Amino acid sequence: MKALVVHPPNKGVEVKEISDIDRSLNGNEVLIKTIANGICGTDRGIVSGLLKFSRPPTEKNSLVLGHENLGQVIDKGSNVQGLSKGDHVVSIVRRGCGKCSNCLAGRQDFCETGEFVEAGIRGLDGFMREFYIDNTSYLVRIPYEIVDIAVLLEPLSNVVKAYNELMLTQRRMIWWCKDGSYGCKNVAVVGSGPIGLLFSLIFSVQGFNTFVLNKRDPFPTEAEIIEKINAKFINTTKGQLPYVIDVLIDTSGYPSAFIPLMNKLNKNSAVILFGTTGGEKFEVNADLITYLVENNVLLFGSVNASKRDFEEGVNYLTIWKYRYPNVLNKMITRVVKPEEASEVLYTKPRGEIKTIISWV
Numbered sequence: 136m137k138a139l140v141v142h143p144p145n146k147g148v149e150v151k152e153i154s155d156i157d158r159s160l161n162g163n164e165v166l167i168k169t170i171a172n173g174i175c176g177t178d179r180g181i182v183s184g185l186l187k188f189s190r191p192p193t194e195k196n197s198l199v200l201g202h203e204n205l206g207q208v209i210d211k212g213s214n215v216q217g218l219s220k221g222d223h224v225v226s227i228v229r230r231g232c233g234k235c236s237n238c239l240a241g242r243q244d245f246c247e248t249g250e251f252v253e254a255g256i257r258g259l260d261g262f263m264r265e266f267y268i269d270n271t272s273y274l275v276r277i278p279y280e281i282v283d284i285a286v287l288l289e290p291l292s293n294v295v296k297a298y299n300e301l302m303l304t305q306r307r308m309i310w311w312c313k314d315g316s317y318g319c320k321n322v323a324v325v326g327s328g329p330i331g332l333l334f335s336l337i338f339s340v341q342g343f344n345t346f347v348l349n350k351r352d353p354f355p356t357e358a359e360i361i362e363k364i365n366a367k368f369i370n371t372t373k374g375q376l377p378y379v380i381d382v383l384i385d386t387s388g389y390p391s392a393f394i395p396l397m398n399k400l401n402k403n404s405a406v407i408l409f410g411t412t413g414g415e416k417f418e419v420n421a422d423l424i425t426y427l428v429e430n431n432v433l434l435f436g437s438v439n440a441s442k443r444d445f446e447e448g449v450n451y452l453t454i455w456k457y458r459y460p461n462v463l464n465k466m467i468t469r470v471v472k473p474e475e476a477s478e479v480l481y482t483k484p485r486g487e488i489k490t491i492i493s494w495v
């Protein structure tokens with residue numbers, strides 16, 4: 136079968152014939168035909184050789200790329216319940232260490248040993264291949280009604296986790312508005328990529344005032360989506376955010392993009408660090424530390440997601456599809472065949488929100 140293969144830490148990607156699946160399924164296993172994969176910065180980081188923690192499975196020198204996925208059940212083992220042939224599924228990405236308390240409780244996204252593996256990223260083959268076998272415990276069933284947008288579920292699951300962490304930690308005080316809603320709270324999302332837009336969606340539907348920040352004007356599709364979800368776009372080179380910020384979310388990974396905004400943080404506010412990148416040096420003034428202390432500002436990083444976050448993401452996608460028609464499908468700005476994927480894996484197309492690889 137066909138697969139997109141990489142050789143981390145070396146750069147490059149190739150469409151390659153790999154051996155077909157020639158074994159029978161164990162009781163809890165499912166044979167899955169891949170329908171689509173999303174492409175994200177992590178995939179491009181691996182292909183460019185810059186993502187240093189990427190590695191092939193033990194005793195292999197190559198890795199099947201791909202962690203954003205959507206597939207269809209072709210066959211299943213005798214003990215698999217709740218899934219039928221023909222059902223659509225999304226596989227979760229991280230598989231726990233099997234040792235620490237969090238992994239043993241299904242929260243491998245909070246693994247304490249670091250000995251986890253991640254499909255298509257580190258230590259486990261990914262989903263950019265025609266077929267694969269997965270254990271039913273790693274699969275989330277997708278209702279037929281959202282199959283067209285379900286390739287967005289994996290990135291969304293990470294956003295759901297971060298949102299849930301925020302709402303849990305902000306219970307450290309009374310944080311809602313006088314009318315019991317969040318309508319008096321301002322959320323600033325730095326970055327207007329797919330993660331930035333998904334953060335904007337989740338906060339907007341929960342009643343927060345949501346602002347999407349970038350250092351350029353929005354592309355037409357971005358502008359359309361942001362208007363439809365009742366958020367506002369701010370080009371930070373032309374004008375600054377006129378309000379105080381109750382939640383600041385960085386999806387860029389560049390300190391220069393979000394640290395200068397931190398003096399706008401409100402009392403009892405929170406900062407979510409989600410983006411990662413390398414190289415940039417940025418000086419932090421001790422006055423900023425004083426400001427964060429004096430204002431009870433919470434700052435946390437968030438990565439990955441639990442199976443529960445994926446399941447909650449399924450609910451969000453279902454609601455959003457009908458509340459905001461032509462928003463989520465418009466986030467998929469380009470569809471390529473596997474043979475065309477290396478081009479978009481090397482270079483991000485201009486105006487891209489999400490490029491996907493279609494296997495059907």
Ligand SMILES: [Zn+2]
Pocket residue numbers: 231232233234235236237238239243245246247248249250251
């Ligand atoms: Zn663990």
